[in-house]
Amino acid sequence: MKDTVDPYVTEDGRQIGGVLMEMKNITLRFGGVVAIKDISFDIREGEVRAIIGPNGAGKSSMLNVISGFYNPQEGEVFYKGEKRPPMRPYQVARLGIARTFQNIALFDGMSVLDNIMTGRLNHMKAGMWKQAIWKGAAEREETENREAVEKVIDFLEIQAIRKTPVGRLPYGLKKRVELARALSAEPSLLLLDEPMAGMNVEEKEDMSRFILDVNDEFGTTIALIEHDMGVVMDLSDRVVVMDYGKKIGDGTPDEVRNNQEVIDAYLGVSHD
């Protein structure tokens, strides 16, 4: 792992830039329960950063801190070099942070296309009156947004289900549609909450491919939570390992794999 923040190029030729987001001494409590205990790490531009850990380690809480859904009691979050004040989720979205959810949060009755269009919300400027008049600005804007959405549809190869209501899709495709919606926002930071949960091997392979392609093609920074160790180790540039709300490891997949504390957390250790 590089300790400096100088930009560098990975082995497979991707550009890794400076620090995009930094978490400093984050502590998050729910009443008496300490979900996250004094954790610091950073996410650099262009990298795939994974957060892993056993059940209840605090991964999802961490992702919710990054996405601004939870405000930590202690610690600071820096985004693009500036300290980020407590925010509402829509404000975070405007900063260019998009996410997917562990238990799919799509509009079931709406078509795939419309669902993905909602991801473009922050790119729509025309107000109610312009929309009502339609001709002119609003129409132009719709065309531009549709174009962006179609590029995402093409990229994720979901042309065949463009007009299908989301409720009728199988699970693996719904996950892909969710990724599409997040992507259509053209985020600078993409958060994926267990993108492979509940998938079979083939679907996992497809999803991994798409995550790598997104990172490669658009240079999108990706932070993801994942259970499947194999997937994480193959996908990510750097990994944060959490256990009981604490950070127990941080580094490249190889470093983390050989970290004794991590091995203990995953395989268990005898308490004698």
Place this chain on the structure above:
Amino acid sequence: MSDASARQPVSIPDLLDRNVALHGGKAAYREKEFGIWQSWTWAEAAEEINALAMGLVALGLEEGDSVAIIGRNRPALYWSMVAAQLCGAIPVPLYQDAVAEEMAYVLEHCGARFVVCGDQEQVDKVIEVQETVSGIDQIVYVDKRGLRKYDHTHMNALEDVQAEGRAGHHRLEPIIAGRRAKVTYDSTCVMLYTSGTTGRPKGVVLSNRNIIETSKNSAEFDHLRAGDEVLAYLPMAWVGDFIFSIGQAMWTGFCVNCPESADTMMTDLREIGPTYFFAPPRVFESQLTNVMIRMEDAGRIKKWLFDRYMRVARDVGPKILDGEAVSAGERFSYWLGNLFVYGPLKNTLGLSRIRVGYTAGEAIGPEIFDFYRGLGINLKQLYGQTEASVFITQQPDGEVRNDTVGVPSPGVELKIDDSGEVYYRSPGTFVEYYKNAESTAGTKDPEGWVATGDAGFIEEDTGHLRIIDRAKDVGKMADGSLFAPKYVENKLKFYPNILEAVVFGAGKDRCVAFINIDLTAVGNWAERNNIAYASYQELSQHPQVLETINAHLNEVNASVAQDDMLSGCQVHRFLVLHKELDADDGEMTRTRKVRRAVIAEKFDDLVEALYAGKDEIYTETEVTYEDGRKGSIKATLKLMDAEVVPVSSGKVAAE
């Protein structure tokens, strides 16, 4: 033809020029991309093709080089073929779903120097092939996605090649013109590799004469014209697609539409509403299966309406199509049916505008055929092969029947030899098998007669050709009676539950069969009857499924028994296979014809068990995944007995 250009067109590029002059402003190609149909007029297409040709020359493409083309149907790939011809090179389209090993053989055999790929997937395969095959010099790709970081010393994006061609047009135009002047009517137009039910694929060389004459004759036969629309969705490496999407399109000036992706074919079909449509029986079958499945879920009134008017369609529809006399009452009833059922249904299927529809390649089930004809769709059959530039026989309007393949196409001569094998001679007869004089001589005699490899006969009263089976598959059983497996297999395949069937029995005293269930039909049945299953394998061995299949076999046996010549082909025992027969495992050709010998060898334990009279057998089968990895599946299969209708012996002796 009206005379637009001074000289007689002798090549596809000549036809392109003629089309620009005649139909310059009409749509020539369409492709759905980013959700919108993009279109190119003949004039625009010609500009793209010329730019590409000049770019290829700039890259170093020489006269006589082979240019391999691999990818799904896209205008850019069709242009590449014509551009290669402009450069005096020979286009060789390849099957895009072939794995790298298969591709290696063809790329080496044709000596491809340039390869045009559709996307990253194909580029990856070509790069893998390059480890063993040395002749490939340049790769050109259409879709840039994922290829940014590849080594580009011998690789270029198609649009960059075109840009280079445009930039250097002063220098490159004279070179192209010089090369074009040398092209004659007998120069090679295209080289197509046959899928080959046996052995290695062979490169069929077709000349400009073959393609242009055939396109002209067949287009006139069916009155195809500029303004017609086709959907190009069948493999580009298949001769049919070359004739339809390039030969006939260039001859008549009709428009070629490319779907967005393989999965969207049905939606795109509906949006385009082609007027001229070709599909293998499989496509019609699955469309019909889908309609029937959805009607099962329809409300009671709709279902009643559908059933009632489909009966009318079956009785009256084909008669109206054939111009036979129909009573005023029937005509009115059909008109109502069209209003309520046929019209909306055809619209949903994307078949509203069809003037001419063809099916070929395999026999089509009578009820499927009647269903479409009943709807008023002019669906016809043709018989052809790569070596004939497709057309050998086809059915004229008004003489369409399910059991024949029609009369000889214009310009085609037919003869049947003593053993019953069909021979033909036509302007479309191929030049040779590339680098394979022995096979050429074995197939085509000095007078130009080509053996089709199919056994058949010409009906005396109608002049229609009927095909029985592959000549080499027609064999004798132990008692000397005729064994025609395809005849029985086709009867079996007409049941929606049965996807494929393979019958064995040559040289034996009785026949046995392998069955593949159709997952769509059987899966839907299972769902409606609350039958749970975890896998294809489990469903295939479900007792009720086996029972249903058994009933189908009993019915087929009864029907086979009625044919005096073939009554010995009744299936005595059968099993339902635990995996679908697949081209990736070599069990079928890429055009989905069963490879009998391969299957017999691969599953010899199963065949043996069937003959040995066992009730059950445990087996392990190697399977190949799409990416080329191998695995194996294990299963215990039930071996079943079918009811056989006793045939009175004695009549055979009279012979």
